[in-house]
Amino acid sequence: MKRSTRRLLTTTLVGSAGFLLGSYLTFQGSTMNWRKDSRKQRDLNFDNNDPWVLEKQWFQVQKREPRQITTADGLTLRAILIRQPQATTKVAILAHGYHHSWEQMAPYAKLFYDFGYNILVPDARGHGDSDGHTIGFGWLDRKDYVQWAQLMTQEFGSSATLVLFGISMGAATVMAASGEAALPATVKAVIEDSGFSSVVKEVSYRARSRYNIPTYPFIPLMALFAKQQAGYSYYQGNILKQVLHSQTPTLFIHGGQDDYVPPKAFHDLYNAATMRKMAYFVPQANHIEAYMFNRARYEAVLREFLGKLNLL
DSSP states (O other): OOHHHHHHHHHHHHHHHHHHHHHHHHHHHHHBOSOHHHHHHHHHOOOTTSTTHHHHHHHHHSOOEEEEEEOTTSOEEEEEEEOOSSOOOEEEEEEOOTTOOGGGGHHHHHHHHHTTOEEEEEOOTTSTTSSOSBOOTTTTHHHHHHHHHHHHHHHHOTTOEEEEEEETHHHHHHHHHHTOTTSOTTEEEEEEESOOSBHHHHHHHHHHHHHOOOSTTHHHHHHHHIIIIISSOGGGOBHHHHHHHOOSOEEEEEETTOSSSOHHHHHHHHHHOOSSEEEEEETTOOTTOHHHHOHHHHHHHHHHHHHHTTOO
16 A cells, blocks of 8 residues: 555555544533532522622522422433412413523522412523533423323313423423423413524534534534434434424514624524414523513513413
8 A cells, every 4th residue: 555545545444533533522412411519509509789789698498399290211301390379270381501500590480479470490401400411401391291291281270271481491392392282271371592403503503602612513413413312313303394384473582782692583483383373572682681681571471372362
């Protein structure tokens, strides 16, 4: 073999090994959550300068009832239930974001509590107190939230009123759940704030924007690792397709300055949706900042949406 051929072969092999290793490490960093305890603690830590300090203080002192489900793949997922002082069958099921925990949802828990809802706040699979270390990006989680809705229907009855609400990855979760045939009819509305339309598009965008990683060949390789080790391929996670299957009234919320989930996802989702729908787009807001940007307006929009559905 000529020396030049050996050099080319060596360079090719080293380059291929580098692509494989880089893709595997990026997959591990994006899809496997090995620091979920410390990340949950981060959500617990706040001071008086926190813009949500009052809501977080309220959340910490509420009486909590533990709830759990066992998923089809054998994970025990855990949640807390906060009841209204007066009995009601209205329940808001909240879904937190990527690398967070139920503590992240304190502002929204207070909001729905003030609307008169009982509050169920799960830790997603691979997050917080729930089992697992694999992040579902809303795709694996969609069936988990169908189970949570089924559990609340069993507990509060077939005449219960359930609302699914999520932010970021949690928004993708509740949208994906809304397209599942097994979702109980007790789910009367979905509210998503800053959700993405596709797992592979979101992973690709984050890899490019945060780490300057090109889509090819890294994303296909990462998707292959996800299929082998996490049980799903990023390409399967088509949130938009789930929305097309949904007939549950949905409120779509997004910020125009979102640098985490591109606003294009909002427009794609809203324009494609065929159910009864409503949009709240805040041009000046970044990722999941629409509520903080204008609290009064955000609350008014949710009241308007729920009011039109007779859910208040």
